[in-house]
Amino acid sequence: MALLTEKEFHPLHSLWRRFPVAPRRRGAAGLTAWLAPKAGRDLLPPTGGEVLIGGELDRESGLGEGARIMLRACAALGIPAHGVQAGLMEGTDRPSRELFADRAPLVLHVNAPSLPAVLLRLGRRFVSQRRIVGYWAWELPVVPPLWRSALACVHEIWTPSAFSARALETIAPGRVRVVPHALAAAPVTPSHLDRQAFGLPQEAVVTLVSFSLASSFERKNPLAAIRSFREAFGTRRDRFLLLKISHAGHYPQDMACIRAAVADAPNIRIEERLFSAEDSSALTRCADIVLSLHRSEGFGLVPAEAMMLGRTVIATDWSATTEFLSADCGMPVSCRLIPAKDPRGVFEAKGAVWADADIGSAVLALRRAADNEDLRRQLGARAEYIARQRFSGTEFAAAHWSLTHRATSGRDAA
Template identity: 60%
Template sequence: MPGSSAAFKPLHRLWRRLPPGSRRLWLARLSSALAPAPDRAAPRTCDGIIVAGEIARASGLGESARIMSRALEALQVRAWPMQAALTVPGETLEPIAAPTTTPSATAALVLHVNAPVLGSALLRLPRGLPRGRRMIGYWAWELQAVPPSWRPAGRLVHEVWVPSRFTAQAIEPLLPGRVRVVPHALALAPPCPARMDRAAFGLPEQAVLVLVSFSLASAFERKNPLAAIAAFRKAFGKRCDRILVLKVGHAAHYAQDMQRLREAADGAPNIHLETRMLTAAETHALTRLSDIVLSLHRSEGFGLVPAEAMMLGRAVVATDWSATTEFLDAQCGMPIGYRLVPARDPRGISEAEGAVWAEADTDQAARALAVLADAPERRAALGDAAQRAAATRFGGDGLRQALTAIGCSPRTPA
């Protein structure tokens, strides 16, 4: 009706004037109230896992869902993938095979979406799906505390799995005794790079490549690519045998952030922007083709980029703060010092009362880059050590224990 559209516009303008945090809180409350709640008591056993959420998206939670699906297959646990999250118009979606069977009536439902949008995700699934199932949220968070918009989702899950101790410490006060650390089982579901060479990315064969890989949908300030650019330029200036590759996801949707990146690069001939929406296999190919992977993040709830780089045998330079410290140390990477500062995110996403995050030491990072660039033997040795450490640290013990705890015992192939 023509009149209804006109009447809606003032309400929409009023809604847009609310601070982002307030909008997220009210959306979380409304969707959580409308979403179907699970049974009061979770089943003691389950027959398989429904892996739902952002499983088709080019996002950290999407990749975590795909990793879990592959790991469950390796453990011979029945699994059913299910997309249940918002997508961004025009984004590349990962090909997900449709399940050939109907999920078991007692299969646990593991939702790889964060708490503020859990209710919305459940509303995209069949209404009766939670009935008779153990409901598990798989959440990742990057600060020491969670904002109020996370609280309403507590009624929608029996328990929460998280990828790191760092995230667990933030969420435990919200759901006491209901949080379990289940790191990504990358050794059971290793990255599978596409068969591509440097020419496919327009990159020179002989130069030392430093890769910084991130999505603009995952908070520009937290990923902190400007620090990476600063460290690279301090280390190499405009040397054309040293190339910085900025692999930027969702670039088309964040024009202001892209402008900041271009201004920081200042037309440097040795800084390459890769803004195509790559598949996971293409992204892994770019990682494998790089010599050094650099992550001067301010905070990580896990750190899939450094972790997958370690799995692929790359030398990793990363901020020595938050969840990456649980798997990257001086024996298998080059941790970079930092100072803690209040967490401030202009988008209002990565913020919580009293939270701090790290400002990496770009001078130390520049020295680390220079050392590794000039020493191919040291890069190779560090990459080998990283691969060995990753095979142990991402071996799937946490997932096996979690499955056993919910009565879904895995069977590892002989």
């Protein structure tokens, strides 16, 4: 089993996190946006269709995985591409000499508040006369004012869902393009690991809840998933819940809440180890049901990847996951919309709402799926078919062609 080491936050970052959230984010975003190189008007034409993919390539995160998915898709589709380590958490590599030589467009999987700082790290000479694309994902229907400061730093914006695009269009009209993650262009091959290797019961119906605490405890809403499972099955040994939690060590208070919700349940286990992509895929394949009672998703990688593997997905019926998950290929959970309140202050914007999944609906879905193997098989087969169609990479190929063949005499209006 290939285990990954969870890298520690830099000491300066730990110190920085002690300051009040909102002021530090506004201050950092405003200063870096003022200093950062702006998207230039005089662009040199790219040659050979090459594209640079930037992001936190070595980090376990949604944005990091998005960059890795795009690089794999490029290889599968015959698109010449180079990865550029670019981020705040993992740092930014100094681009190699050969990357300076051409003017290949740069697609940065870095959200707006951090993008100016990343451009500063890459350097003005590297960014100059190069088309810059921000690959952004946002999980609420309202975009915070903080994001506007980065608009002058990009020529265009790509985003993985129509849900996210509608929000981004309000601050960048005419500059947003929906480019879903091309999961099916180069799908990850699961490793050989089976239930025994992961310590999962052989005969039980296994439900998997997988999320990163770095992506917001409140938004991922694991307490609703735990409550739904416990109400559906109690302590039945033939029903098992695995909570796969990334970056747990950095959020002790969140983990305390999760452990309290699990209490002494004999059929619930917490898994904090980081696995390789192949082993993570194998773990998902070992599950019968993948449960996501999220409050909102800008795309929904966990449900989408589970569908690619033919799993039965039960997910909140709101935000980006509704673009590929329906009653035809999964089990949507009804919900109501409530004001978006994130104790960390990240996923908040004036007037924004997100979903509160209905526990009763989730309980019924869990029981129905767990009790009917034939239904799980039918939904899983349909889910895999839908996912392979929806995430084929067609939109990415079209976006790449447009990016590398468009006129370069000017930049989109900010």
